[in-house]
Amino acid sequence: MKITIIGTGYVGLVTGVCISEFGFDVTCVDNDASKIEKLKAGHCPIYEPGVEQMLRQNALAGRLHFSTDAVEASRNADAVFFAVGTPSSDDGEMVDLKYLHGAIKEITPVLKDGVVIIVKCTVVAGTTRTIMHMIEKMRPELKFSVVSNPEFLREGSAVDDFMKPDRVVLGVHDAHGRSVAEHIYRPLSLQSTPIRIASLEDAEISKHASNAFLAMKVTFINEIADLCEKTGANIIEVADIMGLDERIGDQFLRAGPGFGGSCFPKDTRALAAFARKAGAPQMLVEATIRINHARKIASAEKVIGALGKPEGKTVAILGVAFKANTDDIRESPALTIIEELLNKGINIRAFDPQAMTAASKMFPDVTWSPDPYEACENADAVVLVTDWNVLRALDLTRLKSIMAQPLMIDLRNIHRRKEPAKVGFTYISVGREIAEPSSEPTDLKGTRLTAAAN
Numbered sequence: 382m383k384i385t386i387i388g389t390g391y392v393g394l395v396t397g398v399c400i401s402e403f404g405f406d407v408t409c410v411d412n413d414a415s416k417i418e419k420l421k422a423g424h425c426p427i428y429e430p431g432v433e434q435m436l437r438q439n440a441l442a443g444r445l446h447f448s449t450d451a452v453e454a455s456r457n458a459d460a461v462f463f464a465v466g467t468p469s470s471d472d473g474e475m476v477d478l479k480y481l482h483g484a485i486k487e488i489t490p491v492l493k494d495g496v497v498i499i500v501k502c503t504v505v506a507g508t509t510r511t512i513m514h515m516i517e518k519m520r521p522e523l524k525f526s527v528v529s530n531p532e533f534l535r536e537g538s539a540v541d542d543f544m545k546p547d548r549v550v551l552g553v554h555d556a557h558g559r560s561v562a563e564h565i566y567r568p569l570s571l572q573s574t575p576i577r578i579a580s581l582e583d584a585e586i587s588k589h590a591s592n593a594f595l596a597m598k599v600t601f602i603n604e605i606a607d608l609c610e611k612t613g614a615n616i617i618e619v620a621d622i623m624g625l626d627e628r629i630g631d632q633f634l635r636a637g638p639g640f641g642g643s644c645f646p647k648d649t650r651a652l653a654a655f656a657r658k659a660g661a662p663q664m665l666v667e668a669t670i671r672i673n674h675a676r677k678i679a680s681a682e683k684v685i686g687a688l689g690k691p692e693g694k695t696v697a698i699l700g701v702a703f704k705a706n707t708d709d710i711r712e713s714p715a716l717t718i719i720e721e722l723l724n725k726g727i728n729i730r731a732f733d734p735q736a737m738t739a740a741s742k743m744f745p746d747v748t749w750s751p752d753p754y755e756a757c758e759n760a761d762a763v764v765l766v767t768d769w770n771v772l773r774a775l776d777l778t779r780l781k782s783i784m785a786q787p788l789m790i791d792l793r794n795i796h797r798r799k800e801p802a803k804v805g806f807t808y809i810s811v812g813r814e815i816a817e818p819s820s821e822p823t824d825l826k827g828t829r830l831t832a833a834a835n
């Protein structure tokens with residue numbers, strides 16, 4: 382079976398590489414010639430653990446190819462995956478389908494009978510059906526099928542998510558589309574991955590609804606964290622206790638500075654706008670979008686408030702990626718925080734293990750440093766914004782010794798509450814009481830008397 386993947390961004394590349402690992406002959410197409418050159422040379426253009434090695438192995442085995450020519454790559458394809466970008470439209474709400482529609486128009490004239498068009502892009506309900514009608518109109522004689530196959534990959538663990546997913550969703554319209562799509566995912570179904578056959582629209586909505594639900598869950602725990610701060614409770618304990626209830630589950634209950642990335646913000650906006658238009662407004666999703674926006678600003682205000690008089694102070698921002706294990710800064714809370722701090726006349730020094738190239742272009746006024754300790758030299762406060770492991774491993778004593786003021790604001794609850802305070806930091810985190818240096822009530826052996834070490 383020959384498979385073509387149109388769009389070699391994050392989703393397209395991971396899908397192409399993983400499907401070639403299944404043994405299929407795969408051609409990944411992108412109109413960015415420099416990206417294709419890089420891929421041909423065996424280099425992965427994104428930071429995603431595990432992709433580059435798998436890419437090289439499959440290219441070497443002769444079953445993974447790269448091309449800038451969508452038409453040639455689609456001519457003999459048995460299945461064509463569409464994973465082109467679907468950016469937000471100009472009003473920032475709906476999704477712009479120009480690349481998807483453009484690619485369909487480009488390749489339809491050369492498609493062969495029996496081809497299956499598989500839409501991987503996140504699109505609102507009805508999009509795959511519209512594409513089917515577009516192709517029918519252009520080639521009334523062509524025998525083809527469409528499938529909606531939403532992706533649930535997380536950046537940073539995409540290979541694992543592809544190879545061991547909770548489920549594969551196949552929205553189908555006819556038996557041929559179903560059987561080809563099932564054949565492609567057979568290596569996963571043989572390993573007991575649930576392959577869920579659905580209608581085109583069920584598949585499309587399930588993707589938006591899943592992401593919106595997770596975004597809502599994060600937003601919910603963020604608000605509960607605010608309540609914990611007001612009452613002396615501890616969000617880590619509260620979330621742990623909630624998570625023990627299997628109906629709730631323990632994932633996506635880590636309070637923080639708000640969600641970011643390329644999916645949650647865009648997908649919640651698209652779902653809300655689409656649902657409004659469809660006459661079924663999603664009030665919870667609308668609220669989630671508003672609360673998350675406010676959360677990023679409130680996180681910046683938390684830092685500004687902790688500084689006392691902010692003008693002229695120096696703050697070290699550690700972590701700018703929207704989450705750990707990615708170089709992606711799209712809609713990262715760190716961007717809002719940096720912007721708000723700069724507006725207050727605060728000097729910023731910043732570090733991120735992977736995301737500095739993109740971020741430094743955006744904020745040339747920030748002093749970027751390749752080392753977290755260097756970024757903290759003479760700083761009046763250090764702010765931990767991304768949950769990188771390298772920030773968990775910081776030598777807190779060393780950090781305190783090089784800073785002008787021992788103030789740490791941990792927006793990810795990376796550290797145990799008492800540890801930075803033990804070495805002399807005033808430690809402000811999320812949904813937990815502020816820990817002042819050595820102010821904790823202890824028993825005679827020096828053990829903290831209040832509930833948890835978290």
Ligand code: UDX
Pocket residue numbers: 532533534535536537592595599632633634635636637638639640641642643644645703704
């Ligand atoms: C998400 C979905 O999880 C994935 O299924 C979909 O295909 C693409 O969108 P991703 O954007 O890679 O994946 O990130 P994810 O790990 O879901 O995190 C999203 C945001 O929520 C990040 O900003 C993250 O820091 C935040 N988050 C997540 C929290 O603040 N707390 C949590 O407990 C979990």
